[in-house]
Amino acid sequence: MILHTNKTYQIGEITVTKIEEMRLNVAPPSFLYPAWEPEELESNLHWLTPSNMDATTGNLIQSIHTWLVRTRHHTILIDTGSGNDKERPKNPIFHHLNTPYLQRLAAAGVRPEEVDYVLHTHLHVDHVGWNTRLVDGKWVPTFPKARHVFPKLEEDYYGSPESHNDVNVPSLGVFEDSVAPIVASGQAERIGNDGGEYLDNFTFRPTKGHSIGHMSIELRSEGQQALFSGDVMHHPFQVVRPDWNSVFCEWQDEARASRRWALEHAAEHKLLFFTPHFAETSAGYVTRQGDRFAWRYE
């Protein structure tokens, strides 16, 4: 087993470390971005390869991971990846996984019962999976003492028949096996539609569009600021082309508006930007380059 030791970032008195679940190398840009323009490729190849695009296949390289946040008082996870043993027959990337995610978390010094809070940007398949694990045929909370905090609108929608009316939706069953058990165990806590502050250092910021109640999560400590963006972007190509929605974005105009807000906000306040799906370190800075934005990994 390969254990990854990851860079730890310091935001004031708080540390942030990536806990990897898996690396993906499966999406051609024309699949991930329905508005993809092949002409964009050549001028961006110098930074895309080798670690953001596979030079042989042309597929975009992505990551799925959790951010481990340690404050003086609490151990917190931002989103929980895809999880092991889940039934995702329509979505082979997430079907019957067996990743050493919990071993990687342990290697970072955290046992499941030590997690105090799990903050969710949204409730899609690759952000709630480790909420539960399969024990004797039942889905039980992985983090037995954690409060799971998520936008209320996400629960209202993804827990309702309205979001289940197409049997081909890739996330079918996700709410039932990865969110409902948390609600049943009394561990769920909801954030209202306007977002707002949570604990001493966090603020939920509505960035809807990718999903119905999606929120980014701001972190502040001792004058330093960071943003856990959630799925406002899926690859740094969208820093260059914020008008491109991913194929997974559910509300198109709102997704574009939220992406632009996040980029402008990050550039203006020089936020350390923690993404859920970029490759390499998955974190970096957004800067303005004339009327465009640029990305730099940190």
Ligand SMILES: [Zn+2]
């Ligand atoms: Zn995602």
